[in-house]
Amino acid sequence: MSKYPEMTTIQVGDELPVMHKQAGEAELFLYSAASFNPHRIHYDREYAHYEGHQDLVVHGPLQGSWLTQFITDWAGPGARLLSVEWQNRASAFVGEKLTFSGSVVSVDQVNGSVELEIYERKEDGSVLMPAKATVKLGQS
């Protein structure tokens, strides 16, 4: 039996394993470097304050890539991510504990795909990023 979800057994309401993320200064620095993003709000605390942020800001696209990781870790290497969308409702800051959770909201047996509803939340439970995705599950 595969350790990844399969069309024969998947059901609406199935939950994805929760994923925790936290970016410190080093992680923010590495993401700025790897994405060639020189925006000062990600590395200059004084400048971030000047722009009205409470602390260094976690990059929006970094959270986007955490979102795709959350999905592909669950779906497994044989699955294919077909679409993903998210809204950025608030900023995440350096050191904050962030949590991704999600569930299956529909199953399309004809196309072998499922739709997911996902939320990235702060520690106080407030939603940072609501998201949706469609994934074609792998063959076992």
Place this chain on the structure above:
Amino acid sequence: MSASLIPPESLARVGEILAGPITVRIDRRESQRYAYAVGDLNPIYFDDGAAKEAGYRALTIPPLFITHALVTPKPASKLRADGLYEDSTSVNLEVARMMFGGEEWDFLEPVCVGDEITGTTRLLDLDQKEGKKGPFVRLVRETTFTNQDEEIVARSRQIGIAR
């Protein structure tokens, strides 16, 4: 009705190409640096055997890396006070700040290391709306990514909120 935040000359740019076409070869080390920076150590990005077993032609890449692969480096003298580069893709609006509103992606074909990817960004939509905190502008930039076989591999719509 609030005053327009969108000057007519900006509205006239809807449909215009804002950036590209720019073509780059997807590089293994750049993709893997990105994966490490995200903390996404999926073997299909690092191990040829794992990628092939999963049905890919070669190593594949973290899905959103394709955007960053197309970033064109510029000299530090082109940096503005906020650290960003002078941006030829910016659209003139009567607003104080632009925020990141979200993204929508369609993935149509796999992208692998070594692929030649071309990205073209258009101003898809520019629309003034009334929110709880007053008027704002919703700006949508769409990037289409094609590969060396002229297949569309992905489309992204980046949504900016300006007020």
